[in-house]
Amino acid sequence: MKPLRDSIANAKVRHLHFDQTIKATVSQITFAVPGTVLALVGPTRVGKSTAIRAAAKQVYPRTKDGYIPYVIVDCSRTDAGFMSMRYLTLDLLGQLEHPFYGASSGKSRVSQTETNARLALRRAVKYRETKLIIVDEAHHLLRIKNSGGREAALESLKCLGNETGAVIVLVGSYELLKGCFCSAHFNGRLTLIEFPRYGTSDLQMKQFESILATFDQLLPWAKDNSLLSMSDLVYDGTLGSCGLVTSWVLAALGKMDASGATRLRKEHFRNVRYLQQIDAIASEINYGENVLRPVEKEGHGKDASSTSSTDERGVGRKFRRLKPGRRNPARDSISRPKVVP
Template identity: 25%
Template sequence: MGDSVGNLGFPVELLDKSVLERREYFGDYIVLHPFLKQAVNAIVSKVVSIRSGRIIVVCGPTGVGKKELVNKVTARLIELAQPKLLSNKGCIPVVNVEASAPDSRNFNFPKLWSSALKIMKEPMLDKKVKYINEVTINPEGELVVLSKIKKGDMREVLENALRYRQSSALVINEAHHLLRVTNENDANWEVIKSLANNSQTSIVLVGTYELTTFLEDLDKSFTDQVSIVEFPRYSHEVKSQIETFGNIIIQFLRHMPLEKTAVALVKHDFMYFYKYTLGCVGSLKGWLNSAYDLALQDQAVTLTKKHLEETRISGHRSMGMLKSITDGERKMAKIGGCSDDRNGHVY
């Protein structure tokens, strides 16, 4: 593949546009690669075809592109819900929320539920109350029923909102934060199970391989409610995956609005790109975004090794990431009883 205009993947008129427009174009460009398509199809299939109230756990390495996975799943579920949306204008097909890292011993579930309800634009959240009757005995020994007003339970409010809005899925990204609490994991699983059952909505937990730690210890009573989808990286040990990852890099470079493509860099030293991304497409895109910004600042006609060198992660960080990823892959293989070919798995 050469550097001619005919081999550029972007509209050539972008070369006459502003730096901001070119940066936005490349920033928005996504390669719908095989592992991304497989994971999207697996998750959507489980959401729409299994009985309500199931929990779907999606695991993958840091940098694999989970944010884009969530975006694609959301778009597909909204597309599938079009008939429902025509008959029910209040329907919210899917709700996406991110779990923040806990700053104390216990995960802040009420904050997560409130965030989801705000995304759903649930009205008058601060006015939600619950009416309860409390039976007590007065000084005369008589039973007395006292009516009380209690601040609404945000989980119960969310359960009702998901059910009445006919949501097919609640997607919780960065879900490893939700379960990263010592000695609280069983209780937290119970919370998620209760939410799924009472809302009659699929709960999709998307996170890193840290989730495998909790899956290993999962109580057997949960196994009929939990499905597992792996969103893996591309392995350098599988020829077809190496070829696919190389093509992904080339697609990104062809869509980088510069006068000449830099695909020769890939052909000259593919393993340079692999070393600092470890086969993770999200990490690759983040690196290329930074390198492209630098090339634009330099008013360069093409991306160079210098731009890549100045924006890559350190070798030390790369080695740390590799250990974390391979540990997670081994745990994932153990949980699923799968082989090590890393072709993408659904359990």
Template identity: 25%
Template sequence: MNTTDLAAQQKFVDYAVGHPHLVKAYDAALAAIRGANNGCQVVIVAGPTGVGKTRMAAGLCTSLKEDYANESGQNPEQIPVLYGNAVAAQGACFSWKDFYTRLLTRSGEPMTDKKLAIDRQQNLFADVTLAHYKQNSTADALRIAAENCLRLRKVRCLIIDEAHHMLMVRKNDMASLEFQFEAIKSLALETQTTIVLVGTYRLLDIRDLSGQLVRRSEIIHFPRYDCRDKDQKLQFAGVLKQFLEELPVKHSLSHVRDFRHFYNKTSGEIGILKDWLVRALNRYYQAKKKPGFDMDFLDRYALDNKALRTIATEALLGENKLADISEDALSQLYMGGLAVIPEEQVKPSAPQKKKGTVGRRSPHRDAVGVANV
């Protein structure tokens, strides 16, 4: 691939379309963040995978930094906006320890790996050397350090992309899931920082399972384009037209004739469409003998239909989950109460452990008759 091809490809990669769904979600999120001092502490931006949430989050970060440019100019130590990802856990549950470590590192906090909560231990065991406590940094110590950092650095907004990873818990472990909600709420309240959670529809669990957190939250929907809606079909076709016109290669693709196929192979999601075109363009430039840039060539680099079915199913389930209930249903709840307590609100009681007598071992059978040599 020569330098001319590389430049043409990069120009298309950098090309962005301010399409209607993106603009609407971006404006709503920015307004919610700017108005957070009036009561909202957590802004949730939820949408399907591949819709363009990461690009929108980066745009929010840029705009907010401009908002606080004068304030941070007068206070060099201030970091008005922090942006980062919630990295998926290697195990079954999200690692807050890893999250706090990355947060402190991004903010330039020194000696992140040396954070220890030892004040209380030192008071109790003053004669024990400090080296005795130098083990791995605890999540509590890192949490305190992160809270202090956000306060002292005067962070106004913390944007967390891929935030649905924060809700990763073992299957049916509602207690751990509730802990995740409470940790997010406490971080916002203790630091008076507006937290922006950007992720998939999994974030809607916050609304359904945590009344305290949702009271301090505002949910922004960033949807795909739904082909069942005539206006949205036209909007998707308009975005498709702009991308096809921007392609730096000759082609015969049409946003009218090929609309249905483009929609089916992207599930109406602009991020998937852009990734598909970028992937095909890269392979085109890599080819020594240039093929025709037509639909047959594009289809080689499209997602397979099973993957698209999974994406579409998740999107439809998320849209249904986002749908509100009627006011009549709410009135019936107020007047009639709960006929059945929802399963997610029922907390199984922990099994009672039998208490033994101090100094007396529990009965068990000792080995007899054979000596170990």
């Protein structure tokens, strides 16, 4: 079963959203000025980590001795389940092969203060001529102990880009967006890139089904069973995310093997995916897709000076944003003159 597992896990499929995301990321990195922050966001398991690695290799295909053009570090929750900027800084120093802070230095990571590590990181980035700092699983930056920590963590990374001239790339789920908009100053440096799922239009579904057809050729199906024959079920269970197709196929193969069967059937898929799982993923996707709405073009019927709001019943209403010092026209109330005896 291991060769089958490896063939599924490493399957090469024609994934148009993957190719388009790499192209968009390469272009944004290429045109980014020093100190820019890029955020690559999308649904869970859509392929963001693989895409950012492929994009970085395209921008910086070759290296020379002592030169590290880009580094990639996972944003781990290392402080009693919370995110620690100190550990993130130390991990970056390790990736930059700093002689005093790397894994082979023999120094205790626990004893290093964040201030000293940050100063060392600034020098290491400049010494290694690092142009790109990639923080994967960046939505963990929102899990900071102290109040206001998420904004401080994001601002800290932005400042690192300013200090070193490196481009900062944050890679994470749509949850990351909950922290990205907390600061106007941060947004002034921010460019967003979305790695979307496959939608339900005819063209999108055709592309999604071509991915299913590729997996079908690798799987030991029982007669009259295939991913294509149950494409609606697969779409509902993966919400159009290619990475979730892979994980569901592997889970179904595990179920098949545990039951003693040698052929894959539809029931093997049904018994390893639960509605609660899909609801949680769908909720995050719904949030991200609603947030990522582009600026509307002129002439689309929306007054640029008006803003939408929603009342307690969820009914939308509009109000006009006035210039400072002005108010809506209204008739002043007439009062009776005071009679002086």
